[in-house]
Amino acid sequence: MNATPETAAGRIVLLTTSHRVAPGLLAWPAWQALHAADRVLCAQAAHPQLPYLREAGVLVEQEVPVARELVDWCDGGRTVVVVATGEGDRKLTDGLATLAGSGRVTMPELELLPASYDLPGARLLDLVQVMDRIRAECPWSSRQTHEGLAKYAIEEAYELVEAIEQGDRDELREELGDVLLQVVFHARIAEEGLAGGEAGLQEEGDGEEEEEEGREGEEAGAGAFSIDDVAAGIVDKLIHRHPHVFGDETASTPEDVKAHWMRTKAEEKQRDSVTEGVPLGQPGLALAAKLGSRARGAGLDVPLPAGEGIGYQLLALALSAEREGVDPEAALRSAARAYRDAILVAEGR
Structure with a gap:
């Protein structure tokens, strides 16, 4: 049976892989294409996939011809797989695009085949x-x-x-x-x-x-x-503090979630005082609001310390804002921006 023109033109497969995935972990369509190909080419002698391809019985030739030679090799219905380098094979792909656009060459079927994919976070x-x-x-x-x-x-x-x-x-x-x-x-x-x-x-x-x-x-x-220890620590913490997601407990409201979080956090920290773990070096309004939140969450009725001056007035305002669910730092920044705009107007800008 005579080959049809489409079959006679053959097929070029550009196989791409991710360096963020362990070498040898290729998708099944990629392995099928590699084993079925008449030729497998790779221009990069140190390509990380090569040892695994050879171990799997794939003969890889250490060259990639110019675009026209590659098209000629496919004549008669042959399939050529090109294992792309980490930097990509720009010269080859540009050459193939130029030939395809010329209209003077019977082009083989061109396929870009991702052999491995980046996972989220790669x-x-x-x-x-x-x-x-x-x-x-x-x-x-x-x-x-x-x-x-x-x-x-x-x-x-x-x-x-x-x-x-x-x-x-x-x-x-x-x-x-x-x-x-x-x-x-x-x-x-x-x-x-x-x-x-x-x-x-x-x-x-x-x-x-x-x-x-x-x-x-x-x-x-x-x-x-190491960074892996950092990541492992936060992963363990998130899992432990979300028993309604990773365990048997249930939570249907944000309040339920917060209760889970605070309970598991208390179990982890085993603190003697609700003030432990509050960084005293943070901005004053945020510090006051955080202390107020800790005290209120523990059910403590703490009277304001006796004192005079702007500091004690700001403390009272910060605690009042926290009770009302307002971030005093964010509220002050918003007001300060409005003041900044008023200054610009006064300057005639």
């Missing part, structure tokens, strides 16, 4: 890898400490709040990234303590100097953690 792996390299190679980043970075965490948190209050979605996305950077940066610094500890523990020697170095290594490793 780009976080890129952030971790980029942070690793910056920490190792950047003269500024390599010298930073938790203490030196602390001010940036505060700045980024305030910028995030401002983006939220302004309703700017693009700015919100960017500021969330800046806050996330702080988390990854601190975790990367903390992980170096773990590496130092391991190095110290692995050192061998029978002299006093070697023993001292080993002890220093242990101290460096004490309390060290």
Whole structure:
């Protein structure tokens, strides 16, 4: 039987894979295409998929021809699979597009076949890898400490709040990234303590100097953690504090959820006072409102401390706002913005 023109033209499959997925974990259609192909080509000698393809019996040729040669190879109904490189094969795809648009060449069937997909959150792996390299190679980043970075965490948190209050979605996305950077940066610094500890523990020697170095290594490793430890901690916390989602309890209202949260949090913390865990360094109105919330949540009837002056007046206002469900910091910022606008009007702007 003579091949139809469509069959005679053959097929070119551009196989793409994600570097964020473990090599060898390919979709079934990808494996089918690889095993059925007449030729499998890859221009990248160190492509992470190659050892697994060869182990699966797929013969991979280490070249990718120019577009016209690839089209000619498909003549007679043959199928060629091109395993795309991590940077993409722009020259080849542009060449194929040019040939297809010329109208002078009988083109094979062209197919883009994703062999593996990124899972939600996969780009976080890129952030971790980029942070690793910056920490190792950047003269500024390599010298930073938790203490030196602390001010940036505060700045980024305030910028995030401002983006939220302004309703700017693009700015919100960017500021969330800046806050996330702080988390990854601190975790990367903390992980170096773990590496130092391991190095110290692995050192061998029978002299006093070697023993001292080993002890220093242990101290460096004490309390060290990685970004995975950070993520694991918040995952465990969220699961434990949502028994109505991950357990047998039920919650039909936001109030039920808050009750679950507060109860499980109290079980975890085992605090002697409701004031424990309230950062005293936060802005004054927020601090007053947080203390008032803790006291009210514990059913404590706490009289206002006796005192005179603006501080005690602000304390009373902050506690009143908290009782009414108003964030005093947000309310004051809103009023301050209105005052800023009034200043601009007075300036004739």
